[in-house]
Amino acid sequence: MDFNPADRIQDLQYFGEFGGVNPSISDSSTYTFLSAKTMFDTFEGNAEGCYLYSRHSTPSNLYLGEALAAMEGTETANVAATGMGAITPVLLQLCKQGDHVVSSRTIYGGTYAFLKNFTPRLGIETSFVDITKLDVVEAAITEDTKVLYCESVSNPLLEVADIKGLAALAKKYNLKLVVDNTFSPLNISPAKLGADYVIHSLTKFINGSSDTMGGVVCGDLEFINTLRNVNDGASMLLGAAMDSLRASSILKNLRTLHIRVKQHSKNALYLAQKFENDGLKTVYPGLQSHPSHDLFKSMMNEEYGYGGMLTVDAGTLDKANTLMELMQEKNLGYLAVSLGFYKTLFSAPGSSTSSEIPEEEQKEMGLSDGLIRFSIGLDNNIERTYEMMVSCMKQVGVL
């Protein structure tokens, strides 16, 4: 059988301390040892199954991590308090002073700011490239390059990375391929396509209720243990640990991810096709017109569709803002950043989530002022939603 991420989550079995159908929540920051020797061994990383201190690991966090590792098909995983709390330790663990990163130029604003403004202070330089052009990526690799970094579906332009092609480059030059899969959980399984480490912001689709933050890195046991090492592990030492209570609530939401992703995808495809037919400049990987439609298709786990994210160009920032305000007034969604909520969320990335990217560079990468990013919700009646959206668009002169 083909790899199916949701079946792998389904196949996990947990019991709580008293036979509960959910695992018990570990409500402790620290853990007792029966012997002083075991405590020493645990610090040295040699006591399997012993808990030390909750910044290192907790039973609840390990349950969530194992479920996410099953989903991505990696050996194990480490959860963090936020997506950035997963991304920054991975990059800092893989790179030291003098090292170089080749990154997609269309990535999450926070990741971009970290690589552009923060890591140069530590002597780590990054070349930002058009990730859809493998020859350009290869040309940017230097003797000092350690990491290839991209998002499977990029934020906010929905460019699709050729993960197999990038993995081949990573192998050729002995680099680590790190893929942020936040926009396409279940849709794409990067580790199965050759990525070394797969990262998610759990804040988005995976948790899906916009009530908490979280992050994860999925990978091999050796690297994940390195991140957690008490002496030099970036996750352990930078300290963005997830709280056990949150880990348990995210695990419960993870169980409905497949149903939600299918509905997000179905609704987004419906709207994208309609908008495009109406003559709107629409970007959605499920559209034939998307430059990477075939590539996405070749990588996807078919039944989960093309994801819940699409963009529409409203022409100008003014029109985009007026339209978003009107759609919110009509309760079609919320003018908010983030994604993966039951309700549609929309924002103009040029002036919000991607504002870290200088205007010049925004232009160069095709991020126009009037671009609206939609995270399409779980609407039961998407035809009705469409009719209402079109009426808003006509009212503000976008259509």
Ligand SMILES: *Cc1c(COP(=O)(O)O)cnc(C)c1O
């Ligand atoms: C939101 C997001 C992040 C950052 O995650 P936080 O949970 O906000 O720290 C990283 N990458 C992508 C693609 C995102 O959408």
